[in-house]
Amino acid sequence: MDQLISYFVAGTALLLAFLIFANINPVSTRVNKWFGSFIFCIFLIQFNDLLEKTEFMKTRMLLNDFLGITDFIVAPVFYFSVIYFMQPNRKWRRKDNFHFAFAFVMLVLLLLSLLIEVKHPPTATDKKMPLSS
Numbered sequence: 001m002d003q004l005i006s007y008f009v010a011g012t013a014l015l016l017a018f019l020i021f022a023n024i025n026p027v028s029t030r031v032n033k034w035f036g037s038f039i040f041c042i043f044l045i046q047f048n049d050l051l052e053k054t055e056f057m058k059t060r061m062l063l064n065d066f067l068g069i070t071d072f073i074v075a076p077v078f079y080f081s082v083i084y085f086m087q088p089n090r091k092w093r094r095k096d097n098f099h100f101a102f103a104f105v106m107l108v109l110l111l112l113s114l115l116i117e118v119k120h121p122p123t124a125t126d127k128k129m130p131l132s133s
Contacts, residue, residue: 006050013043028088034081041074065110072103 020036023029048067076099084090 003050003053006046006053010043010046010050013039013046017043028084030084030088031081034077034084038074038077038081041070041077044070045074062114069103069107069110072106073100076100076103 017036017040020032020039023032026032044067048064048070051064051067079099080096
């Protein structure tokens with residue numbers, strides 16, 4: 001039942017993001033872009049959750065890690081959605097980029113983790129194999 005609700009939430013979030021990006025009501029395009037991005041982030045979070053729950057991805061994969069960066073982006077995107085709703089003529093400042101700094105740091109750490117080779121400990125079958133002499 002939990003997966004069924006997640007399917008519905010993910011599907012409706014994707015549809016709503018598409019409708020907002022389509023800009024049916026062209027009142028403020030900046031607000032629509034930021035709010036559509038926020039709803040799309042909600043979709044990506046739900047989609048990542050569904051991938052982890054289903055049989056498709058039982059183990060943690062690189063795709064899950066990249067989709068997990070959305071968790072760090074959703075708050076600043078919602079913040080800018082509200083800011084541009086209240087002040088539609090607001091200009092983008094350099095210091096606004098710092099809202100996404102933590103997500104950028106996490107992305108860099110994720111990319112650096114790809115360079116590190118993890119040695120798996122020997123399993124019980126590896127220990128039972130006799131040494132050939």
